[in-house]
Amino acid sequence: MMSTVKPDPTTTHYGILGLLAIKPFTTYELAKQFDRSLGRLWPRVRSKLYEGPKRLVELGYARATAGRTGRRRHTTYSITAKGRRALAAWLSEPGAPPQLEFEQLIKVLLADHGTKAAAVANLEAAQAWARADIDVHIETGHAYLEGTGQFQARVAPLVLVGRFISEFSLLVERWATWALGVVEEWPDDPGLAEPDRDALEATTRELERAAATWRPGQ
Numbered sequence: 001m002m003s004t005v006k007p008d009p010t011t012t013h014y015g016i017l018g019l020l021a022i023k024p025f026t027t028y029e030l031a032k033q034f035d036r037s038l039g040r041l042w043p044r045v046r047s048k049l050y051e052g053p054k055r056l057v058e059l060g061y062a063r064a065t066a067g068r069t070g071r072r073r074h075t076t077y078s079i080t081a082k083g084r085r086a087l088a089a090w091l092s093e094p095g096a097p098p099q100l101e102f103e104q105l106i107k108v109l110l111a112d113h114g115t116k117a118a119a120v121a122n123l124e125a126a127q128a129w130a131r132a133d134i135d136v137h138i139e140t141g142h143a144y145l146e147g148t149g150q151f152q153a154r155v156a157p158l159v160l161v162g163r164f165i166s167e168f169s170l171l172v173e174r175w176a177t178w179a180l181g182v183v184e185e186w187p188d189d190p191g192l193a194e195p196d197r198d199a200l201e202a203t204t205r206e207l208e209r210a211a212a213t214w215r216p217g218q
Contacts (some may be wrong), residue, residue, distance in 0.1 A: 012044050016052045017083055018022065020062055022151060024078035027053060040165055043101075051076040061086050092123045104129075108179070112191040116183065119190055123180045130173035137166040 007015075015038045019030060027063070031049045053075075058063035061083030088207045104122045110118040140162065143149040151158070178199075186193040 006058070009055070009061075009086075009090075011042060011095075012048055013052050013055055014087060015042055016080060016089050017051065017056055017061055020053075020056070020077055020079040021084060021087055022154070024065075024076050026074045026076050028074070030077070039159070045191075056083065059083075059086075112193070114189050114190065116190055117185050119186075120180065123176050124184060126172055127176035127180065128147070130169045130176060133169040134166070134173060137162070137169060141166075183191050 015034070015162070016030060019025060019033055019038070025033060026139075027050050030053065031046055053062060054176055055066070056077070057064050059082075060080060062077045062079055067074055067076055067079070104126045107122045108119055111122075140149065144152065144158070149155065149158075165202055182196055182199070183190075183193075
């Protein structure tokens with residue numbers, strides 16, 4: 001009978017391992033914590049989060065401890081010394097570059113095959129998401145400033161990542177607001193819309209100015 005070779009741990013596995021490096025979690029707690037932290041950067045199907053800890057146990061990176069809360073049974077996972085070494089080794093290697101996943105943006109890209117109303121609806125949805133997300137970032141920022149944020153001792157790396165995701169939300173809000181102003185001037189058939197050449201030129205010049213800061217003399 002042929003043995004089944006299981007694949008190497010994935011980024012999702014290491015993300016879960018990173019959470020276990022903070023403190024032990026049940027699978028339910030892991031899913032909740034993933035949603036509010038790593039899930040914002042690495043969205044994955046919930047079912048994978050329930051399978052992941054089991055794989056970490058198989059690898060010897062985590063240990064499982066059975067317990068009860070009232071009548072309900074649960075399993076708590078904690079990181080092992082081997083798991084900490086594996087996590088440190090994974091962190092020492094540069095990760096893959098970002099990949100953008102943004103369905104509303106795809107629909108705006110294909111707007112000339114639809115209607116002006118459809119383009120507006122997608123831009124308004126993107127704008128609404130960004131504004132709601134900015135409100136969350138403001139609340140979170142105040143919590144950490146006041147010393148009441150979750151895992152307050154980890155605020156140094158949290159500030160780095162929080163700045164990125166906050167600025168991404170601001171980027172989407174500014175872009176959607178600008179784009180709505182542009183699309184308002186379009187005819188009802190987006191396929192007949194004239195390009196905003198001033199915006200194209202301004203964007204190109206801005207990119208050139210930025211690139212000049214790390215490519216001096218070019």
